Amino acid sequence: MLLLASIFIQMLATPFIYLLTRARRRVGEVASAVASLIPFLIVLSLFPVVYGGGRVWESYPWISSLGLHLSLLLDELSYPFALLISLMGFLATIYSMKYMEREHGYESYMALLMLFGSGMMGVILVQNLFLFYIFWELMLVPSYFLIAYWGTGKPRVIGFKYFIFTHAGALAMLLGIIWIFTITGALEFSEVAGATRAMGASSTAIVIASLLFVGAAVKMAVFPFHTWLPDAHAEAPTPISVLLSGVMIKTGVYALARIVMGFLPQAFSAISSAVALLAVATMVWGGLMAMVQSDVKRLLAYSSVSQMGYILFGLVALAPVGVAGSLFHVLNHGFAKGMLFMGAGVLIHELNERDLGKLGGLASRMPITAMAFLLGGLSIAGTPPLGGFASEWMIFSGAMESGMPLYTAIAIVATAITAGYYLRMMRAIFFLKPKRNLDGVGDAPPTMAATISALLALVVILGFLNYPITSIISRAAASII
Amino acid sequence: MAGILSIDFSQTLNILIFLTLTSPLVAVASRRAPRAVEVYAIVGLAAALASSLIQAASTPVVILFSNPPESSAQIFVDSLSSYMAVIYIFVGLLSALFSVGYIEERKRGFYPLLLAMITGLVGVVFSGDLASFFVFWELMSLTAYVLVAFFYDRWEAVEASFKYLIMSSAGTASILLSFSLLYGITGTLSIPAIAEALRNEMLAGNSWTYVALALLIAGLGVNAAMAPFHSWLPDAHPAAPSPISAMLSGVVIKTGIYGMFRFLSGFFPPQLYNWQLGLLLFAALTMTVGNVMALLQDDIKRLLAFSSIAHIGYIVLGLGVATLQGFTGGILHILNHASMKALLFLAAGAFIHSVNTRSLEELSGIGRRMPITGVAFSIGAFSLAGLPGLNAFVSEFQIIASAVDAGLIVFAVIMILNVLLGASYYLRVIQIIFLKPMTSVSEKAHEAPIVMLIPLIILSILAVVIGVQPDPFLSIAREIAETLLP
Numbered sequence: 005m006l007l008l009a010s011i012f013i014q015m016l017a018t019p020f021i022y023l024l025t026r027a028r029r030r031v032g033e034v035a036s037a038v039a040s041l042i043p044f045l046i047v048l049s050l051f052p053v054v055y056g057g058g059r060v061w062e063s064y065p066w067i068s069s070l071g072l073h074l075s076l077l078l079d080e081l082s083y084p085f086a087l088l089i090s091l092m093g094f095l096a097t098i099y100s101m102k103y104m105e106r107e108h109g110y111e112s113y114m115a116l117l118m119l120f121g122s123g124m125m126g127v128i129l130v131q132n133l134f135l136f137y138i139f140w141e142l143m144l145v146p147s148y149f150l151i152a153y154w155g156t157g158k159p160r161v162i163g164f165k166y167f168i169f170t171h172a173g174a175l176a177m178l179l180g181i182i183w184i185f186t187i188t189g190a191l192e193f194s195e196v197a198g199a200t201r202a203m204g205a206s207s208t209a210i211v212i213a214s215l216l217f218v219g220a221a222v223k224m225a226v227f228p229f230h231t232w233l234p235d236a237h238a239e240a241p242t243p244i245s246v247l248l249s250g251v252m253i254k255t256g257v258y259a260l261a262r263i264v265m266g267f268l269p270q271a272f273s274a275i276s277s278a279v280a281l282l283a284v285a286t287m288v289w290g291g292l293m294a295m296v297q298s299d300v301k302r303l304l305a306y307s308s309v310s311q312m313g314y315i316l317f318g319l320v321a322l323a324p325v326g327v328a329g330s331l332f333h334v335l336n337h338g339f340a341k342g343m344l345f346m347g348a349g350v351l352i353h354e355l356n357e358r359d360l361g362k363l364g365g366l367a368s369r370m371p372i373t374a375m376a377f378l379l380g381g382l383s384i385a386g387t388p389p390l391g392g393f394a395s396e397w398m399i400f401s402g403a404m405e406s407g408m409p410l411y412t413a414i415a416i417v418a419t420a421i422t423a424g425y426y427l428r429m430m431r432a433i434f435f436l437k438p439k440r441n442l443d444g445v446g447d448a449p450p451t452m453a454a455t456i457s458a459l460l461a462l463v464v465i466l467g468f469l470n471y472p473i474t475s476i477i478s479r480a481a482a483s484i485i
Numbered sequence: 486m487a488g489i490l491s492i493d494f495s496q497t498l499n500i501l502i503f504l505t506l507t508s509p510l511v512a513v514a515s516r517r518a519p520r521a522v523e524v525y526a527i528v529g530l531a532a533a534l535a536s537s538l539i540q541a542a543s544t545p546v547v548i549l550f551s552n553p554p555e556s557s558a559q560i561f562v563d564s565l566s567s568y569m570a571v572i573y574i575f576v577g578l579l580s581a582l583f584s585v586g587y588i589e590e591r592k593r594g595f596y597p598l599l600l601a602m603i604t605g606l607v608g609v610v611f612s613g614d615l616a617s618f619f620v621f622w623e624l625m626s627l628t629a630y631v632l633v634a635f636f637y638d639r640w641e642a643v644e645a646s647f648k649y650l651i652m653s654s655a656g657t658a659s660i661l662l663s664f665s666l667l668y669g670i671t672g673t674l675s676i677p678a679i680a681e682a683l684r685n686e687m688l689a690g691n692s693w694t695y696v697a698l699a700l701l702i703a704g705l706g707v708n709a710a711m712a713p714f715h716s717w718l719p720d721a722h723p724a725a726p727s728p729i730s731a732m733l734s735g736v737v738i739k740t741g742i743y744g745m746f747r748f749l750s751g752f753f754p755p756q757l758y759n760w761q762l763g764l765l766l767f768a769a770l771t772m773t774v775g776n777v778m779a780l781l782q783d784d785i786k787r788l789l790a791f792s793s794i795a796h797i798g799y800i801v802l803g804l805g806v807a808t809l810q811g812f813t814g815g816i817l818h819i820l821n822h823a824s825m826k827a828l829l830f831l832a833a834g835a836f837i838h839s840v841n842t843r844s845l846e847e848l849s850g851i852g853r854r855m856p857i858t859g860v861a862f863s864i865g866a867f868s869l870a871g872l873p874g875l876n877a878f879v880s881e882f883q884i885i886a887s888a889v890d891a892g893l894i895v896f897a898v899i900m901i902l903n904v905l906l907g908a909s910y911y912l913r914v915i916q917i918i919f920l921k922p923m924t925s926v927s928e929k930a931h932e933a934p935i936v937m938l939i940p941l942i943i944l945s946i947l948a949v950v951i952g953v954q955p956d957p958f959l960s961i962a963r964e965i966a967e968t969l970l971p
Contacts, residue, residue, distance in 0.1 A: 067956045069963065134882075138873035145872065148912075152920050160920055164912060171908050175901045179889075182882065182897070186890040 007076040010043040015122040025111035044090035075131040080480040093121035116146040169232040177219025205270040213271035223256030227286040237305035242349030250342030287313025291421035318399035326402015328481035333395035343459035344380040365438030381426030391466030501604040504529040512593035526596040530578040541567035561613025577603040579940035580728040586937040602628040645724035652717040656707025663700035689757040709741030712771040723786035727834020735827035755807040764805030772798025776906035803884040812966035814883030828944035832862035835933040850923035854930040861941040870911040876951035
């Protein structure tokens with residue numbers, strides 16, 4: 005029941021949260037906080053089981069004519085993702101309460117936020133391809149509305165682009181899923197895996213792996229499928245940027261690890277050289293584009309593209325340590341990027357400004373936000389002893405181990421680009437001379453500061469106290485390779 | 486009543502024929518109280534729906550009007566007929582309910598026509614011989630022409646109805662010619678007897694059977710709006726009153742599809758007559774034309790009409806694959822598209838009823854003023870856009886899977902690309918209805934009355950139920966497919 009609850013509690017709560025928030029705003033907020041906290045508590049409470057080498061498995065009858073069950077699994081691979089999604093979902097809900105206070109349609113916003121969280125949890129926990137696809141698309145619909153209605157700039161155009169890009173990717177994935185279904189006659193992960201592995205690296209297997217890869221790559225915003233991301237993540241309302249950049253694009257990583265690498269390992273290794281090239285292109289291209297942005301959120305969005313390149317690079321190294329590094333980087337990047345977007349949200353909320361050229365001198369006025377930007381940026385740039393350093397180290401060792409010294413060299417140089425744009429951003433926002441009167445400008449309001457602080461603590465702690473989670477991740481990596 | 490006429494059309498059709506015959510009398514008698522005919526039609530259809538559900542549980546039924554069977558007019562009801570009849574009467578009932586709020590003039594002319602159309606539809610699927618089939622087919626067609634021109638003071642409606650009449654009559658003529666050829670070849674009009682006679686290798690080599698097959702596909706294709714015979718549909722469906730659009734797009738075009746399922750699998754077994762590739766090409770053309778044209782529309786009902794053409798393409802694809810799985814998907818998609826397109830036309834009708842425009846430009850933001858209708862419309866749109874968790878995805882999944890399974894990857898890819906096109910225009914409509922700022926027209930809108938909302942809510946719930954728990958519906962479709970493919 006626990007896993008079922010962790011997915012569906014938010015979905016079932018959606019209409020009530022809509023009505024409650026509409027009637028009494030505070031009551032609705034408390035309800036949505038509780039509804040998004042429960043999945044996190046469930047995932048946290050299952051930590052000892054997964055840490056101890058166990059798995060949590062639930063199965064309920066569903067469509068018998070297709071041989072489908074509603075089966076859910078929390079194992080060492082899904083655990084880090086579930087943790088990230090549930091925690092960030094909760095923090096984004098808390099953060100939204102203050103950030104979205106001036107927006108209209110607040111009750112619909114909260115309802116859609118719940119649905120979004122439910123969709124992401126479902127993607128990570130379900131154990132058959134049919135349900136996987138359902139939840140994959142269930143993430144898309146609420147996030148589309150959240151971008152297209154509450155976004156900034158030209159939200160409808162950007163929302164449309166986001167929807168069509170990801171939907172096109174999803175359909176490529178659907179074709180792959182259907183193909184697997186017709187070959188193996190099964191959709192349950194447990195039944196599919198054996199049959200697809202037996203296909204080896206046949207040409208059909210390679211085509212299917214490529215289709216599935218495209219679906220995951222669009223979600224991950226791998227070059228050249230990335231162009232929706234800088235628009236969508238920059239123009240979404242900030243708590244949604246937190247979830248998109250911090251969490252949702254990681255579901256692409258999960259799909260790649262669980263389905264492509266898990267079911268079609270040989271076919272994936274046959275296309276791995278092409279994928280490695282895309283990974284390097286993604287990290288360099290994202291980094292270069294981030295260097296030249298003047299909009300804080302757009303810079304962070306391009307940085308996400310670049311970091312997804314690192315994660316893909318670690319996965320495609322096909323070495324246990326590299327894969328483990330990637331999975332660990334999912335967490336580090338998720339927490340750090342979520343925190344950075346929350347920091348950018350503070351700037352927007354307090355100053356209504358996101359242009360680097362018009363900010364400056366805020367360090368003394370916003371110490372918590374400044375800390376968040378500094379540590380978040382440094383972690384993503386791979387500075388010891390923060391979390392990002394550990395995971396990038398693992399990614400690079402994995403890549404070296406699998407004999408990609410040239411690519412690894414490029415990747416290491418690219419971290420200098422990362423450090424470059426983050427330091428440039430720090431300097432522009434916090435240290436240059438203020439371009440405007442800063443009287444009365446203070447730091448983040450308490451609830452926003454609280455969520456930022458929680459992530460700040462995590463970013464630092466994951467740098468050295470990471471053994472419990474990395475031990476789970478290493479086992480996951482070993483099971484994939 | 487069976488005793489009075491001494492003919493039995495089987496329970497459900499008896500009720501419908503009785504309703505059709507008596508409703509003009511009720512209409513005449515209720516000159517002072519025009520609501521009476523509404524109530525009469527709705528109660529009668531509800532009874533017919535109950536009867537059709539009971540009958541569906543106890544098929545097959547064969548009723549002969551004389552002996553021997555080869556030369557007799559007959560009623561033949563198997564699981565496919567019952568399935569279609571339930572869909573027809575269900576959508577008909579909801580449309581009638583919606584009409585209570587929507588049709589404000591000439592109610593006494595409207596409901597008898599609607600009842601006659603439903604009787605024609607059910608009669609077509611209950612017919613066991615080609616002559617009865619043709620008679621009921623004409624009943625359905627004639628009432629449809631008249632209902633398209635229900636607003637006869639508008640030139641658009643008259644023109645559309647006239648175009649529909651000309652094209653559809655040509656199709657009917659083609660069907661009739663095909664039937665006469667079949668009679669010439671086999672010497673009988675009984676559908677089971679023809680099926681028996683044509684199942685042999687000798688006739689499969691006879692060129693006249695292929696002429697009959699081609700004429701039949703063309704004639705049924707006109708009714709089903711299969712490209713290139715589709716051009717009447719985008720004119721006729723928008724011009725009709727919205728509940729009638731729901732009937733036309735939801736169920737009337739499915740009669741042609743029914744004919745294809747019945748005759749192509751029954752008369753012309755695919756392993757002997759090899760019509761699959763031809764139909765697949767028609768299907769690919771139909772879905773692509775429908776979707777591409779739908780992208781370009783500003784009239785909300787015209788957009789929905791083109792989308793119907795696209796979905797006919799999906800169903801024909803399932804038929805053209807001609808495997809058990811393909812038939813299952815196609816048959817289930819008949820239900821899914823009928824219910825969702827009815828939902829969309831009814832919701833669009835609610836918008837139109839409120840602000841009296843069909844222009845998407847002017848309907849911007851109307852969902853904020855009419856949230857329930859707007860949400861119902863979005864559910865229908867997302868369903869037909871192929872979003873999983875809603876009903877149309879289940880059948881589309883089956884159809885694509887059947888194409889891949891049969892090694893027809895090209896057609897599966899064409900369909901997937903079409904699903905993407907479908908998603909893009911439906912998303913555009915949802916965006917216009919909910920996210921765009923309101924215009925001076927849409928600001929005046931207010932939520933539809935409850936009697937119009939009930940059908941919308943029922944259909945929305947159906948979308949979610951089939952989407953989340955497709956098992957019973959899939960197995961019904963599979964059982965029907967098994968009876969069609971021996």
